[in-house]
Amino acid sequence: MAGMYPAGVICEVMAEDGSMQRLPQLEDFAEEHGLKILSIAQIIAHRRRTERLIERVAEARLPTRYGKFTAFAYKSHVDADEHIALTIGEWSADEPVLVRIHSECLTGDVFGSMRCDCGAQVDLALKQISEEGNGIFLYMRQEGRGIGLHNKIKAYSLQDQGLDTIEANETLGFEPDLRHYGVGAQILLDLGARKLNLLTNNPKKVVGLSGFDLEIVDRIPVEAEVTDENRTYLNTKKARMGHILGNC
Known part of the structure; x- marks a missing residue:
């Protein structure tokens, strides 16, 4: 035209x-x-082959209370964020490897907040990967499902006024979940993973990773204890975000 x-x-x-x-x-x-x-999947595959979104910048031993891991530090060329992967053991491209992709939650992971199940999931996943003897724990700097720390605290304030986690995000002008998986997928591929036994309760994460030449062989639940403090949060994830949770 x-x-x-x-x-x-x-x-x-x-x-x-x-x-x-x-x-x-x-x-x-x-x-x-x-x-x-051509299809969107073909465009994604082409960009994956021709564009590198991440750079491995450092590697070091990381003994932890869960076991002796190796830490790999990555930098994203998309937004300059820094991500870290903890690995233990070895695997080949043709065998499934146990993987947890965990988005940063400072309040839960570091301060032990009971408002969410994030800190408990870190604990459960690292224990399970260590017991398995090989696997990857990928820690993505996507605080508050991508809205950032300050906005997450604002969302907490709105939740204290009666809104659920989705309503709070939307009131602040955000989608319920702003996380993306392309950078994480490239990190997993860089670490030699092709087939995953994915530790997650979120079926959207399975779909999100499947478009990046990663095969999800199995989805393994990682369910934390339900408490009075996190019950509403977990119920919202189950009822409104489709998370597969059997304990709430």
């Missing part, structure tokens, strides 16, 4: 009955009109 070539277009193509055309129909349409066609 603009006389510019080459050009790419993303759009919905309707069938004659008014429904949206699916991939087989779109492939026929493209062949009929001499058009090239």
Whole structure:
């Protein structure tokens, strides 16, 4: 239309009955009109092959109360955030490795906040990975599901006034969950992981990682104790965010 070539277009193509055309129909349409066609998954795969989003900047031994880990420090070229992966043991690309991807929660992970289950999940995951003898604990700097520490404290204040965690985020002008998985996926790939036994209660995390050449072989729950302080938070994650929780 603009006389510019080459050009790419993303759009919905309707069938004659008014429904949206699916991939087989779109492939026929493209062949009929001499058009090239590619999927979002192909674009992701291309960018994964040609663009490196992370840089490994340091590596060191890290003995912990859970076991003797190796710490790998990474820097993201997307936003300059710093992430860390703790690994134990060895694995090959053709065998599943136990993995926990944990988003930063200063209040829970460091200060032991009872408002959430984050600190308990760190404890449970590191213990399980250590007992397994090999695995990866990936700590992503995505505080407060991506809204940052200051905004998370503001969200806590709104929750004290009766809002749930989703309503509080939305009142502050944020989506319920701003986390992304591309950087984390590249870190896992850099560490040689291809097949994952993923420690998570969040099915969206499974979907989010599956688009990055990572195969989720199994989803393993990591459920913390339900308390009076975190019950509402956990119920919201289960009822409104689709988390698979059997203990609340």
